[in-house]
Amino acid sequence: MNRPCAKLAATVLSGLLSAASVGAADTNSLTPAAGPIPGVGFSLARVFGGLILVLALFLAGVWLFKHWQRLTIARGRSPRLNLLEIKALGNRHALYVVAYEQQRLLIASSPAGVTLLTHLPDGEAGEIPAPAAPASFARALQQVLAAKS
DSSP: OOHHHHHHHHHHHHHHHHHHHHHHHHHHSOOOOSSOOOOHHHHHHHHHHHHHHHHHHHHHHHHHHHHHHHHHHHTTOOOSEEEEEEEEEETTEEEEEEEETTEEEEEEEETTEEEEEEEEOOOOTTOOOOOOOOOOHHHHHHHHHHHHO
């Protein structure tokens, strides 16, 4: 090592040792705190207030994570992929009419997987059919009785 580096290292080391000895002397002397010690009630209130704040932020984050898609749709951007209709065919078998932008597809699902059956005629952009009104019980009973006779 050349002389200036050794001299610099020795100076830094002696400075650190003197700072450590001064710090050790300060910790040995017991000096009173600058202000009065806060009460236990105030400390508990701060701890529980902080806990409530953290829990509120956590729950708000969970809510945003679960409802993010709903918030983006609400801003005016309509979803491009829509499920238009579902028809259950039995145990774990179903038909789906799916729309992506203006294109419509008929898809079948079964335990073996999902299969594209056919392309359907194109619909209008953003078209989502209104849900069918439920038939009244009286009308459904009349149809069943008429079919039996």
